[in-house]
Amino acid sequence: MSGILIGVDLGATMVRAGAFTPGGEMLAVDQVEIEARRGPEQGFQRLCNLVENLLSQTALHGERLLGVGVGSTGPVDALTGVIVNPGTLPGWEAVPLVAWLEKYFSAPAFLDNDAAVAALGEYWMGAGRGVARLYAVTLGTGIGTSCVIDGQTYRGAGGFHPEGGHQVIDPGGPLCYCGAHGCWESLASGTAIARNARAALVKHPDSILLRLAEGDPGRIDARIVAEAALQGDSLARGVIGRAAEYFALGLFNLLMLFFPEVIVLSGGVMHSSELFMPALGRMLQNATPYLPTSQVDIRLAQLGYYSGIYGAAYAIMRRVSPHDLGS
Numbered sequence: 315m316s317g318i319l320i321g322v323d324l325g326a327t328m329v330r331a332g333a334f335t336p337g338g339e340m341l342a343v344d345q346v347e348i349e350a351r352r353g354p355e356q357g358f359q360r361l362c363n364l365v366e367n368l369l370s371q372t373a374l375h376g377e378r379l380l381g382v383g384v385g386s387t388g389p390v391d392a393l394t395g396v397i398v399n400p401g402t403l404p405g406w407e408a409v410p411l412v413a414w415l416e417k418y419f420s421a422p423a424f425l426d427n428d429a430a431v432a433a434l435g436e437y438w439m440g441a442g443r444g445v446a447r448l449y450a451v452t453l454g455t456g457i458g459t460s461c462v463i464d465g466q467t468y469r470g471a472g473g474f475h476p477e478g479g480h481q482v483i484d485p486g487g488p489l490c491y492c493g494a495h496g497c498w499e500s501l502a503s504g505t506a507i508a509r510n511a512r513a514a515l516v517k518h519p520d521s522i523l524l525r526l527a528e529g530d531p532g533r534i535d536a537r538i539v540a541e542a543a544l545q546g547d548s549l550a551r552g553v554i555g556r557a558a559e560y561f562a563l564g565l566f567n568l569l570m571l572f573f574p575e576v577i578v579l580s581g582g583v584m585h586s587s588e589l590f591m592p593a594l595g596r597m598l599q600n601a602t603p604y605l606p607t608s609q610v611d612i613r614l615a616q617l618g619y620y621s622g623i624y625g626a627a628y629a630i631m632r633r634v635s636p637h638d639l640g641s
């Protein structure tokens with residue numbers, strides 16, 4: 315199999331794209347601001363210009379473009395190739411991205427949500443390479459989940475992705491934007507960590523958090539809380555410790571439901587993974603007598619910001635050549 319695969323990661327502020335060989339070698343990568351507020355037509359043109367630049371940069375210029383895969387901030391309809399109505403891309407309601415791409419490039423295109431595509435990237439060339447049953451969790455401002463079985467994204471009825479981040483952990487917990495109380499995301503995400511740290515400041519005016527946030531509580535985010543925790547700040551350690559316990563609880567549920575060989579963790583909060591690993595280790599050791607949970611391997615993602623473009627390229631490769639995998 316020869317030719318060029320394009321993987322695109324369409325985010326709220328940036329669109330990143332990479333050109334790959336079917337063997338997984340990245341030939342070129344670039345990114346531009348999406349300027350979503352200018353509307354989908356202009357954004358689409360920026361995306362196309364970016365891809366065309368990549369194609370002209372690659373040493374394989376002139377080789378056949380096999381297809382364009384896109385992982386996008388959601389929600390998206392992967393079956394119809396339509397961006398539905400993402401709050402993060404205002405004005406991009408019902409954008410038929412796959413149809414537009416296929417017309418523009420005269421090549422097959424594919425669209426899925428960013429968490430699902432990033433998990434495929436880790437399966438193809440990252441921490442979950444070749445793992446038959448892989449569960450991926452992204453812990454950032456929210457919590458994204460995706461289950462990859464033999465290199466295929468698990469989908470629910472109607473092609474919908476299950477929302478592991480909105481499993482309820484504590485019915486008496488804080489209200490989530492999804493309408494439920496005590497979702498995993500509302501207890502363990504970076505947003506929850508920042509919110510809990512700000513709330514706890516009142517009782518702990520001696521915390522170094524305020525100094526790290528240059529005196530402005532509004533600037534406190536999960537990264538700053540993690541930094542304070544690593545410096546031994548008791549407020550920050552308490553907040554992160556609680557979030558880590560909740561994070562372990564959610565992972566425990568997923569473990570009981572899917573029992574994958576490997577769980578791959580990614581996302582901004584995982585830059586401070588050492589603060590979370592002890593709780594995860596305890597969870598694995600004590601999980602249940604019925605499953606050998608201590609054998610489950612929890613790994614950190616390896617591709618960083620590139621997992622989305624790798625995964626998008628892999629997804630389109632699977633679609634155009636389902637019988638020529640891993641070559």
Ligand SMILES: [Zn+2]
Nearest residue numbers: 480490492497
């Ligand atoms: Zn929720």
